[in-house]
Amino acid sequence: MSGRRHDMSPTVVRALGRRGRPWVAPGLAAAVVGVVALSPDPYLHAAAGRMLPLAVLAVSVAAVTGHAGLPTLGQVAPYAAGAYTTARLALAGSDLAPLHLLAAAGAGALTAAVIGAVLVRYRATVFLMLSLAAAELTAITAAQWRTVSGGTDGLAGIPAPRLLPGLPPLLADRTVLLYATVVSIAATAVAMALLGGDRRTLLAAVRGNEARAAASGHRVTTYLWVVHAGAGALAGIGGALLIHTHRWITPADVGFTTAALALLAVVIGGAMSLPGAATGAIAVLTVRDVVAAPLPGHAPLLLGSLFVTAVYLLPGGLTALLTRLSLRLHPRSAHGTGHPAPVDEAGRSTVRSTP
Amino acid sequence: MDAYLIPAVDGVAYGLLLAIAAAGLTVAFGAGGVLNLAHGTLIAAGGYVAAATSAGTWASLALAAGYATLVGAAGGGVLAAATAGLRGRGHLDQALLTFGVALVGADLLTTAYGPDTLRPRLPGALETTVRVAGHRYPVDRLAVLGIAVVVVAAGYVLLHRTRAGRLVRATVDDRAMVAGIGVNPRLVDAVVLVAAGALAGLAGALTTPILGVGPHTADTTLLLSLIIVVCGGLGSVPGALAAALAVGLVQTVGVTSFPTVAPYLLIAAMAVVLLARRTSLPGRASA
Amino acid sequence: MLRIGDLAAGYHPDTPVLHQINVDLAAVVVHTVVGPNGAGKTTLLHTLAGHLRPTTGWVLLDGRDVTGWTPVRAARAGVTLAPQGRRLWPSLTVTEHLTVTRPPARRPNSRTWTVDELLEMFPALATRLHHRGHQLSGGEQQMLTIARALRTAPRLLLCDEPTEGLAPTMAAHVIHALQDLPRHGVTVLAAVPHARAAAALSDTVHVLAEGRLTGPITTSGGQAEQALRDHLALTSPALPDHAEAHR
């Protein structure tokens, strides 16, 4: 009847979300990639490799959405910056992958820092819509700036990168997959390390009650800006991977659709979990590109069904599911996760403490 | 003078057209707090139903509007049922769900009506133009102007001047306290979404004779409606109206006056409005 | 009107906050519940108002079993909560708070309060009619919380720390208003932290400690506070004399 017993709760889910074991996911991911890479099917290699840029983008979105608490569609801007930087470097004849990654990360961080300087002053829906504006403006700029982007049809046939001078270019689908996996896992691991421990707690505090955090001396806006810019570096790396795995790009690839998929992937994965976000992205693309392939024209139907099921079966995302499973195995660890509050002031920090 | 007056009149008419399209979202998202990404799909559904029903007569037009409203309301009912379990889980989960519903709905619509762009047939009298001061005005847009005024006025009275509207806002603020005064918040949710759906369906019947309806309709309308609702300040009908008119003017006077930057105008204008809105600063009561 | 037996409630199945609550709110008077912070006063009121489902036990309303009812049913039956923490609706103005809340249609003999009567009862609100819920001072919010609850024409008003944050004059005023309610047939159950406040507010004091309810202690006049202190001193040995000394 009323909302009460079901009103449970972001709190409980949030509480559950933070109990996941952080290193399980990357390990699992590595194992899955190993299996895919060992399989003889080049289609699998190519398909899997192509999913990783979005996975890295999703990790970046998760950092901003989950940890900084700012739901964003705008990380496609640093993603685009990274991608076009890489593409232009490669087309200009510089084909060193490490250099690409570095340049892309720098370009991404810079872009996100500039955008973030304005955006992190806003919250909730307004932030979301401003980030949407950032996404749209990115795609429009990409389409209009033809000398860089090649127009709406984009760039094709970008040369493959090399790991080191003298090594052969990364051309074979399997090699590309392995390379992209290593980069993705490393980037995610670095992000997890940077957003772990006390920093994670600090951000949780800032999300929970900004006024209190400020009154304890925490530079809220600065923290959020730093996360935003750092996530931008990550998105830039995703952009570099986009070029390395696809070797083409169109403005649409850095537009709203990509941004929306990344954000939804984050929700599926559980906003607080970086590996969850990556898994979510891979799940989304698997459904759209692989599972739906035998049903041409009905990818939206399957994707839509995935979203609907995810909402119902995975409250709190994949990560919360893992946690629930492990709770079932070790019921004692359930201590302190709390149960339906008498629908408390919890979620309503806007009331008076933050005038 | 003339150079701006004519597009300005266009802009107002087009803005009011958008106001009708955004009305349902204002109710669902602005007032009811449900981030309904299936809004565009409901409009498309209304448009398809109207296209299938209308035959160029006044009677069929009325019937089409009626059917479209019913279909929209039914869609809203589906959403109400689907989101009932998600209360308190935040906008992102709602977004995931409604986006999923939108994708499924779009697929069903193209399966049922085909991928072609359709257009409901208007009675001949509406398809013509009138000449005023040396310029032509499409009669259908002038008609929309009139209807929009009625819809917006009704919306304003309902949301801002009736108990029902206050209950809707209260439910978004703190549903348990609404239950505590003896009103079932789930009933409020359901009514909101059904009403929003009905409005979306009706908007589908009213706007697609002018713009056509096809696979693209859902996305385009959703984006414009979101911009209007958020720029107007969530939950405010006058705000949404002002935003709709602004978008209308940007899309007419703006794009023709500055064609070189036309692609940027709408989004840039939205960003400026949002950046300037103090209420959205941290800690202020915003969404 | 309300009788509660063997009631247990809490937030986690293994660790109930309330154990065996038995109480009969038959007398149309002001009842108070006192107990240390974290004893479960709020939990008890929320359970009675239907915001929390009891794990065991029963609740009878006029002899009918209403265990585990919802807040909607509770409110319609005349059991309304004025919660702690001022749970107002930030986007509604003071006027709107009072007009959106209405006495239920089908409960003829309850005393109803018009908006004007409530503003007369809480004059501070009358000067803030167009402020939104979150634009009020702490004390103003507290008044509006109580006014809103009264607007539902309750038969049983559950007040969670009704005088918290009120200036002394205003607190006295609210206490007076609550004490007046039984005259209109309204039973009041108020949770208060202080023995002194409890004694000032009512003659029927229930003590909540360690998840159990004892009492009611019914005294009259000036002895109430002392009786209560004695009682609390027994149930909660840590009770210091400090407060006394500081006064």
Next chain:
Amino acid sequence: MKTVHRIDPAGVPSQRLPSDIDRAHGNGLVATGLRHAYGRLTVLDLDAFTVAPGDRHAVIGPNGAGKSTLLDLLAGTTRVQAGAITYNGQVITRRGAAWRARTGIGRTFQHPIVYPDLTVLDCVRMGGWHHRHHPDRTPAEVLEIVGLADHAGQLAVTLSHGHRRMLDLAVALAGQPRVLLLDEPAAGLTDTETSRLLDILGGLPGWMAVVLVEHHMDVVAALADWITVLHNGRRRTDGPADTVRADPAVAALYLGAGGDDAAHR
């Protein structure tokens, strides 16, 4: 450097406190000409307000008098619209809350929420973040002092109201403030907790400056050496605690002796 004298409404300088010596040197928190309005409603209009090291300065007044607004302005939680604030001689009017907190201005909130998703212990740790390398007391010790040691691992959102208030205080204390602004710290506390609060506040170091907004007159009586009475955003009276409490006008306005005028404005 500007010296501020306390001026009472009649224009007669009021008695000096020992800490006025600090004040004369600009030490402590000095606010002049603070005005704050929401639209056309002026909720605070205060010619001067000072608190120097060692002060125990209570601010009382009817509901809606502007007490919390004053604290918000002093702490930087709300932007100053008009007026100036200096701290130890330095102008801090335009500084944000975080900056002020790091220089030593700590506060509690009237509506304590703290950090809902954090455990009680983490809340305190985040409160003492800037002193984490050289804490006066460990977070656990702070929790012990406020009596929440048993709740250390519980999520803050699941605390009872009174416990949250104590937690808010613990978080503020962990920040090792030099000026402590307290907004109704005793509201909702039981006798036991109130006396614990008095112990804690009574035991604060002598150099600390404390501003106490409180409706519980016994708490005010036990702690304050100076009282400012606010009414409709203006300073009605101020002076040494005993004098003000004995003032019949204050009693009439605030303490209820003269009826419930307080709320009638």
Next chain:
Amino acid sequence: ADSGTVRVGLLVSLSGTYAAVGEDMRRGVQLYLDTHDGKLGGREIDLVVGDEGDGPATAVPAAQKLLERDRVVALTGLVGGATVDKVQTLTTERKVPLLGSNARPAFAPVGGKARDLGYTWHTSYNSDEPGIAIAEYVKAQVGDGTVYAIGPDYQGGWDELRGFTDTFTRLGGRLANPDGKALFTPFPATENFLPYLNRAAESKPKAVYTFYAGAAAVAFVKQYAQSDLRDVPLYAAGFLTEGSVLAAQGPAATGIRNVLNYSPTLGNQANQEFVAAWSAAGHPGQPTTFAMASYDAAAVLDRALSAVDGQVTGEKLNAAIGQVGRVVSPRGDWQFEPTEHRPVQRWYLREVKPDGPVLSNVLLQDLTTLP
């Protein structure tokens, strides 16, 4: 010829904005197969369909699946220019002929090197051809008057309009656009063309030239008839009124003169058979250039496959496509241009007129044959 089953991939948009075109293209291929017992070149055909979606992001994975999972020997279809641009590199790498039947982009050089078009064929046209084909006719119609050029702001729009404006100005024509350049409207965001059209009317053009397709075409045509330009002749690339959009446009489209490589009212025998088969298959309306080009793609494969001996491979098939010579087609016979691998074909002037109860793009005259 060998009679084993051969797998052919068809990649078209079946979801998203371009689904209407994609569906038409699928019908075209399927119609050819159905009228030829499901065989091409005497071999059983296993037609594997992939969804192109809205562009390369969905199209490339689908193409990859067709190429690597299904191991098709040829890939046909492809609605969007951007898709062709990206998929072309894949098919070339794998030496599988890409037989596009719709958009053909400019194939920008990569890293200074021209693209290898050895495995790339089209049964359609280059995007700038319609404009080139009609420019002379329009010039003759307007004489010394000016023409206003307007189109959507994306690669396809740029190409289509460039074909017209370049040729038109080379012939001495003047554009009415204030800056002498075609006006591009944001795409796909624009659905309200009235302000553009009323603004254009101020330049008092003698005629208007445009290219829009799909939903934008519906809105454009309807609003054109409501604008101050309604009495100014409208010339267009034929996609403006091609296929299902014409029904949605209704009477507002009457009188629009447009250019395309096909008209359902062409009198040749291949077309009569094609139109008859189209109706017999129960498809609504009349066949479109999209369906026709896809039908032709199947015809090309039919001829090429019958020339392949033994096991069919991409390489052998590609070589055979190079040898097909004249293709008998509903649009009139055509053949591949030897280096660019696109049709050398005739272009027609059409006018929207009632044809019986429905509106149709009725053939007015031949315009030119473009090399």
